[in-house]
Amino acid sequence: MRYVLLGNPIQEWATALAVAFAAAVLLIVLRTFLVHRLAAVADRTETRVDDWFLRMLRNTYSLFIVILALYLGSLMLEFPRKYEVTLWRAAVTTMLLQVAIWGDTAVRVWRARYRQAAIGGSDSVASAASTAIIDFILRLIVWVMFTLMILDNLGFNITTLVASLGIGGIAVALAVQNILGDLLASLSIVLDKPFVVGDFIIVGEQLGTVEYIGLKTTRLRGLGGDQIIFSNGDILKARIGNQTRMFTRRAAFIIRVRYGTPPDKLAQVPAMVKDIIEKLEETASFERAHLRNLGEWAVEYEVVYWIKTADYFVFMDTNQAVLLGVLRGLAEHGIDVAYPARMITRDPADCKEPVPPLH
Structure with missing residues (x-):
């Protein structure tokens, strides 16, 4: 007596189950082999790609393999069109879920590696906060995208849903635009x-x-x-x-010398300043010193030099040493520093004593 189930003989059902079982065993063995091989490779390398593939393979669930194997076995049978569509949708839905899990795993692996690289750095706190929000946004995108694909595969009309999400997203974005900014x-x-x-x-x-x-x-x-x-x-x-x-700091200052200083002494000032700065060669580098201007009340020199480090305390210590050296040098050369002078005249009407006439 020949038994028939859903239009297929028992012998064909047995063949389909054998194919499904063989496919499941083959896929599980292949997954185990690849996991061991990639684990050995990942231990020897510092690249992230093999780590991503390793975690994705480890998150390949056996349920996905079993459902895929059953679908492969079902191809050996003849079903009505309605059942074939249902089986196809079930298989595709399972595959989409597994791919979504792989995408979610890849994002989480990236976050873990990024945070591990930032541990101990000055921006570790900022990295923790930023990677958390980036991780949330990327995972949300992955799951929303694959959820829509699964709903579309199951026969739902997602056009209205997508339009509603778009309108709702615009409304929310307008309401919280400052926060989103x-x-x-x-x-x-x-x-x-x-x-x-x-x-x-x-x-x-x-x-x-x-x-x-x-x-x-x-x-x-x-x-x-x-x-x-x-x-x-x-x-x-x-x-x-x-x-x-900053790698270096630029220092500049003005020296004002009193009018009446002999030109020969004025010519000695740039060389004197250069010699003072070059003695501080460990922290300073001389650039220039020039007589810049004949001001209203002083002869003006402009001095520029560089501090070889960005350390502010080194900058202040060096600048102090240079200024003190300049003051000592001017005193040794008999050159007077100029001071602002102001001439005050009196109105003769305000004087109690008469102003003698000018001869």
Whole structure:
């Protein structure tokens, strides 16, 4: 007696189950082999690609393999059109779910590697906050996209849903545009890194050390100990000076010498200044010293030199040594520093004694 189930003989069902079983065993063995091979390769290399593939393979679920194997086995049978469509949709839905899990895994692996690389750095706090929001946005995009694909595969009309999401998204964006602007500015700060936590920056007329970079605000610790808070959108619109990333510092000052100093002594001033700065060769580098101008009340020299480090205390110590050396040098050469002079005249009418006539 020949038994028939859903239009297929028992023998064909047995063949289909054998094919499904063989496909499942083959796929599981292949997954296990690839996991072991990639694990050995990942231990020897520092690249991220093999780590991503390894985690994705480990997150390939056996249920996905079994359903895929059953679908392959079902191809050996003849079903009505309705059942074939149902089986196809079930297989595609399972595949889309697995691909979504792979995408989610790739994002989480990226986040873990990025945060691990930032541990111990000056921007580790900012990196933790930024990677958290980037991770959330990327995973949300992955799951929303694959959810829509699954609904479309199951026969739902997603056109209206997508249009509703678009309109709703525009309304929400308009309602919270300032918050979204600061959020995107936060991502820009962390990814582009115009400054990081610990940098000393100047923003407009405010200056201080970056203490925290958040999702909406950036906070500085001012020189007076006060906390200065900027919204991320505003701080990116301003002109930012990052003092921490200086490699050298430029120093310039003016020397004013009294009128009446002999020209021979005036000619000695640039060479004297050069000699003073060159003696500080470990921290300073001489650039120039010139008689710049004959001012209203002094002969003016302009001196420019460079500090070989960005350290502010080294800059102040070196500048102090140079200025003291200049004062000593001027005194040794008998050159007087000029002082502003003001002539005050009296109105004869205000004088109690008569002003003698001029001869």
